[in-house]
Amino acid sequence: MTTAPTQNSFRNQPDERGHFGQFGGRYVAETLMPLVLELEAEYTRAKADPAFQAEFDDLLEHYVGRPSPLYFAPRLTEELGGAQVWFKRDELNHTGAHKINNCIGQILLAIRMGKTRIIAETGAGQHGVATATVCARFGLPCVVFMGATDVARQAPNVFRMKLLGAEVRAVTAGAATLKDAMNEALRDWVANVHDTFYIIGTAAGPHPYPELVRDFQSVIGKEARAQMLSRVGRLPDLLVAAIGGGSNAIGLFHPFLDDPDVKMLGVEAAGHGLDKEHAASLAGGRPGVLHGNKTYLLQDADGQITEGHSISAGLDYPGIGPEHAWLRDVGRVDYTSVTDTEALDGFQLLCRTEGIIPALEPAHAIAAVKKIAPTMDKDQIILVNLCGRGDKDIFAVAEHLGVEL
């Protein structure tokens, strides 16, 4: 592992300008800049306010259902024949994924700032559902931007959002997926800065979003670390998480970053393969600026953004949160990728061995574990973020398996 010489902690990023090394920052139109600064100031005040933290904790416990269990997977471990596989069960959260952790935090910030209207972008629909949920809970109107392609492939989540009272706006620009939904959300925000709060769904976007999303999601890693210590008396050897924008992964990783014996692996979506269409921005991209931050992006020689592809609507984003870009460059976290086909195998493997239907996003993490666990010793421990459940994906999976429902 290589570390920067002056570095004594991996947990003190970003700097005061919102930069993680060369990544991150605030690349937004002037109209948004004052608001982004105001959000930063409010977040700084909220962090120092015990009442804010208390309300966040209370909602996570009684509304979301935290702490989520830490689960040892005996039959999966046996089948893979190597390291012990443990899961952080964030798929058991209210609304079925880790996304709600962040939404609770951001809606409390929105209310503190006196904002009366909420917007969000969504890919798989999990963040949209989580946002619609907290808006219903706090009685605020909610507009969710979703690519038209995703509206079609995530129909159950579209209906959920509508039931929860949100307006879902299908975005037809570009490939009509997550990137285009985010463009449209930014356009709405620019035009409605006076009353609107934008709840970003992953650890990306202009500073302070990558930092605050990470902080809200870090409940995953903080709980897991304490649970591991009390259950087995030591820390895991390897953490594994799927990466779309990187929020569930950074949420698990961040509290462990200064534990030198804990290795970490982020799993990007290799789609049809890294030499074909995929969404692995670290493996196949290079640094650039999009959606308010500098990070690794899938792009051509002219800096035009190329479309990501993944079987998972939650992973097909052509960028990645800036903290992951930095963690990769300083060598603290390793990153790999798995294909659509491997993810489908991982999906079925967990269903069959543990009676848990995972979302297609963590199915990527499971597919990576399937490759690595057999190469590790039986007394070693892998901790996987099971960040979402698969109810939303059963139609898409059936289609890929050639089953008609």
Next chain:
Amino acid sequence: MNRLQSAFSRGPALVTFVTGGDGPTAEILDALVAGGADVIELGMPFTDPMADGPAIQQANLRSLGAGTTTAEIFRIASAFRARHPDVPLVLMGYANPMITRGPEWFAAECVKAGVDGVICVDIPPEEDPELGPALRGAGVALIRLATPTTDAARLPAVLDGSSGFLYYVSVAGITGLQQAAQASIEEAVARLKASATIPVAVGFGVRTPEQAAEIAKVADGVVVGSALVELVAQHGENAPALVGELTRALADAVHGARSA
């Protein structure tokens, strides 16, 4: 005096925007000049034009769909400079295509092509090191945007390191939608001019000669974009004549605004 300074020294200026590579760009640019535009903004197409409304979004996608590259944008600019040695030309676009080969590369290409200034939508003063030093070092104007949300505390940072002119975005929103109320434009222009030593041009939502004339009574320049881009969308190869006509009407309105 450089080309931008002299364009603004003759009284209120008409600044026109079209997207490069959308339609017959060379002919369209010639029509803008012939119609009386004082400053030409050439849009660099980008896959993700986050600050643009439907008209300019689609122009970006049409241009990229037709295969426009950054090299082609600089070819268009160089050829324009050869045909029109005195008309200021400004590139407008988003950060990623501008910095992707390094800001020094981009600034050097601007100099070679005779580009006078650059407007980058998504590099605020806070991220100036990304592009500003390279442009200033090469003598290319960095034209920044001020908006209704730019308060007195921020304005000095916006002005610091910017040159050419200050582009006042009169509505908090995307291009091509509604126009701001004249009273709010007048108030904002007065406020900006009190601090700025460079000309102040007003854009976003300006479509007609009547609107342009009202704004030209108080501002140093008026920017029109979506209305021209829509003509290109509707008329394609036949757009230059219509673009020329609208430009002529706008230019007459802007240039005559203070004598009327």
